[in-house]
Every structure is written in structure tokens, then in C-alpha cells.
Amino acid sequence: MRRNIINIYKFIKEYYYIILSPFVIIGFFLAYFNNQIEKEDIKENLNITYGKIYGSSSIYKKYSKRNFRYEFTFRGKLYTGTSTGYITDGVKEGGIYKVEFSKEDPKHNRMIFDVEYEQKLIFDQNGQITDTTYVHKGQKIQNKIKEIIEEYEFKTNNIKN
Template identity: 80%
Template sequence: MDKSILRRNIINLYQFIKEYYYFILSPFIIVVFFLVYFNNQIEKDDIKENLTMTYGKIYGSSNIYKKYSKRNFRYKFTFDGKIYTGTSTGYITDGVKEGKIYKVEFSKENPRHNRMIFDIEYEQRLILDQKGQVADTSYVQVGQKFRNKMKEIVEEYKFKTDSIKN
């Protein structure tokens, strides 16, 4: 085959692709969109069917394109002695930031299918044994510790006033 014919064919192919690239790329874009959509749907269904909850801690974030308060937050949680990570979308204006703890919904069959719920912030409370070592961990809503302390004070005051009356 003559080099000039080959060169002309390549140029014609290039011009065709340049002019009709959107017809060529459209099927690929549509397939990728549906793969992402169905993968997300499968993940949501898996979480719904095998729902388990725990607590996770945010360790990083990145902003979403041209959105200043909406961010993708990266978090870690532990299940069956293994550490898993995830990403969920939240708002800085709601007070979501690194180091905070929130509930995580995940599939017990596949913990990689997970999402963080930013409704209520929690704080970690370590329960120590007699030797001062961590025996257990519990989580309470932020501000709940203060409410519990006030309730104890009120109960103690009530007890004192009841004993004075008798």
C-alpha cells in the first residue's frame, strides 16, 4: 500500500473522529453512568438488607467542585476487629469536621458498603477497669454528659429535700 494512501486514510479517520466524537463517546458515557448508578443502588440495597450500625471518626475531607460548604468526608470505623473506611457527603455549615464522631450504617455482609449519618454528633467515653486500663468504650451524644450531670444534681437535691420533709 502506498504511503500517501495510508496517510490520507489516517487523516480522513482523524477528521471523522474529530467531527463525530460525541457519537463515538456517547455509548461509553452512558454505560459508565449506568454502571455507577446500579453499583450505588446495589450498595444501598445491601446496607438496607444487612443493616448494622457503629460509630466512626472523620479523619479527612475534600471539597466538592465549586461547593464551598458541601464536602466529601472520609471516616474510619471498626467492625469485627478490622478497620474500614468510607466517604459520605456533608456540610461544614452543619458543624461537620475532622475529629468528630457520628453513626455509621453498613452491611454486616460487606462492611465496605457503608455511609455516615451526620444527624447527631457523639463523643467517645472510655470505661476503665480497676487497673486503669480501658475495659470498654461507649458513645454518648455530645451535650448528653452535661444533661446527665444536671439530672444527677437535681435527683440529689430532690433526695435531700424529701429527707428534710420526713
């Protein structure tokens, strides 16, 4: 009996990769099909919001490519997700980007890193927040420059009169 156990142990030790291979292959197929199902769900039930990056981790031996962790809210509930992006594209923690997700299952989501946004709070007369909008980060700078130019033009027109 003891000899059989030792022989089984030696066999497993020598051929463990053959025993584990089917499990690894099945795992890859399940991950692939789950990813495809998630993509189709997002495509069929598409909703868009904005999310904020709160953390990241490097992808093995790729210093520029990172997995970014983000959060967003939908119907008052907080959801999280991860998407892959590049530091060289200016993606960083604290950045706000669009998030595409399934309105049927918001756990199916992905962040789009093409344009960074900035949160803009809208206040009422009493100083209470009434709404939140998001503007293209570059657009905010353009709007500020436009305001400065308009103020300058107003001053120069007053001087002429």
C-alpha cells in the same frame, strides 16, 4: 494509506463526543445501579457502629457541601467510606457519627450526620480499658450539669442538717 489515517484522525477529532457518549451513558448507569445494590445490601444486612471523620473535600462550587472521609472498625478490621454532609450542620473533621453498613460486606457503608457522638472509655480497677461506649455529645454536657446540680443539692442539704 497515510491519507486514510489522516482522514480517520480528522473524523475522530471532529466527532469525538459521539464516540464517547455511549461510554459516558453506560458509566452513569453502572454507577447508579451499583449505588442501588449497595443501598439494598445495607438495608438487608444492617449493622450500626460509630466512625470518625478524618478528612473532607468540597463538592464542586458548593462551599458548604462536602464529601467526608471516615473510618470505622468491624470485627477488628478497619474500613473506610465517604458520605456527603454540610459544614453548616456542624459536621467537621474529628467528629464521631453513626455508620450504617452491611455486615456481609462492610465496604457498603454510609455515615449518618444527624447526631454527633463522643467516645467514652471505661476503665477497670487497674486502669486498663475494658470497653468503649459512645454518648450523644449534648448528653455529655447534660450529664455534667446534672452532676453539678446533685453535688450542690448534697452540699445544701448538709448545711441544713
